[in-house]
Amino acid sequence: MVQGIANWNTGQTQEWLQKYVDDWVAFYRKHTNDGEVASYIPVLQQADPNDLGISIIGRNGMSIRSGDTEIPFTLQSxxxxxxxxxxxxxxxxxxxxxxxxxxxxxxxxxxxxxxxxxxxxxxxxxxxxxxxxxxxxxxxxxxxxxxxxxxxxxxxxxxxxxxxxxxxxxxxxxxxxxxxxxxxxxxxxxxxxxxxxxxxxxxxxxxxSIEVTIDDLARIGMVLANDGMDTKTGEEIIPRQVARITKVLMLTCGMYDASGKFATYVGIPAKSGVSGGIVAAVPPRVRDEIMPFTDGCGIGVYGPALGDKGNSIAGIRLLRHIANQWDLSIF
Ligand code: DON
Structure with missing residues (x-):
């Protein structure tokens, strides 16, 4: 069962966060039944609608991965x-x-x-x-x-x-x-x-049709979260202003005609694709209480069962849950 609002103020360890995320993925996997795999591109129909996986990469190598983490899928949008x-x-x-x-x-x-x-x-x-x-x-x-x-x-x-x-x-x-x-x-x-x-x-x-995994999406999200900088090397991979405009576009247009709801209920710049992927960029943020990933993270999600707007149905619900639990919204 999904946990209630957690008190993260107790010295979160990676293993401890992992247990929560495993629990949430198991819960939201059932929600894949509410969506359907894209069929207008025939080969995409071969995906398993019940797959759901997430990868979260933070600074200092903090990484949480759960569910179907190894399945390659195409970038699409x-x-x-x-x-x-x-x-x-x-x-x-x-x-x-x-x-x-x-x-x-x-x-x-x-x-x-x-x-x-x-x-x-x-x-x-x-x-x-x-x-x-x-x-x-x-x-x-x-x-x-x-x-x-x-x-x-x-x-x-x-x-x-x-x-x-x-x-x-x-x-x-x-x-x-x-x-x-x-x-x-x-x-x-x-x-x-x-x-x-x-x-x-x-x-x-x-x-x-470029093929990636959720870890790849999390890495892309992490670079965008940090305004284009590779936090390991300090190298600017994407010019800062380009990264910033891109995040604005992700927030306002990344989920198409569901972007307003996503911004309201999740509040993170993100982009979906019809193969079921979502990339999300959580910038560093200031919070009074201790929360996971306050120094920012990249998130990759895969869940090929889509809702009526063409976004991963369980993926969005999982992101919404995590964003609420960890106060990830940029607002
Ligand atoms: O153009 C298309 O139809 C696809 N290659 C990409 C669409 C897509 O991923 C929309 N996203 N949710």
Whole structure:
């Protein structure tokens, strides 16, 4: 059973926190039955809907991992965070913000309707599909592999290894994603794309198919939590201002049309993907009482059963519980 509000003021050890998290994961695993695995990309349907895992990485090597921790999955929309970061690093922040806005759309991630209905001057933000496809068109490079190279290099720096592309997932999305093609043609028609549509879509489908684990997401979250700095080496991996804007976007747009609720009930910059991953960045915070991870942490969650907005259903509930128990909200 999930514990009531805990008194963390008793000298929390790693083992002690681990017991709580194990308990919470076991409890929220039952909530996976309330969601469904994504099926519009056929290969994603192969995921086990009852999987649930979490990895939390703090400073000084503090690490809590629980549940299904070893299952690889694809970044999907979480890649939009990385492509925006890389595009800002390659092209500059103002160049990017002239071409993608920083406003929540209040619509589904793959909405086309709002683009035409609201006669937008640029996509609402880089975390919806229209914005991410626009970003993919801006990344420098004549081939999709060249465009993705800076993203792989960034990932290699953060993770300590170069992740692979899941070719089955890539081909499955490439061959089924009519909606993204429709968005792409619309963007082409209104002049938002900066380069060839087919290479742009190939880039987008490939970035979505990069395979990671929850530990990788926690590492990415940890770097963002610290405004782009690798806390082990002190190296600035992502420019501070880029990391900050990215966290704003994660908070306001990272859960699509569920972002307001997530900000209210969880209060942490985070980004989801339809394969069931969530990356969350908990910045260092000041609290009167002793709370776990007050010096910040990165969190990776995997739970492929999704709610109606395309976010991991049990993953979000688990994050909400932990955020409340440990007072992780940035507000
Ligand atoms: O564009 C798509 O449909 C997917 N490759 C990514 C969508 C996604 O992950 C939405 N997130 N919840």
């Amino acid at each position: 979480i890649s939009k965070v990385l492509s925006f970061i890389v595009a800002c690093m390659e092209r500059g922040i103002s160049y990017m913000l002239d071409r993608v806005d920083v406003e929540p759309s209040g619509e589904a991630f793959n909405s086309i309707m709002h683009l035409e209905m609201r006669q937008v001057e640029k996509p609402f933000n880089p975390l919806i599909n229209a914005g991410a496809i626009t970003v993919a068109s801006i990344l420098p490079g004549k081939t999709s592999d060249k465009r993705l190279e800076p993203m792989f290099q960034l990932l290699e720096k953060i993770l300590g290894y170069r992740p692979d592309l899941n070719v089955d997932v890539y081909e499955s999305e490439r061959d089924s994603s009519m909606r993204n093609r429709a968005i792409g043609y619309y963007l082409l028609e209104v002049g938002f794309l900066e380069s060839d549509l087919n290479i742009t879509l190939e880039t987008y489908f490939k970035q979505c």
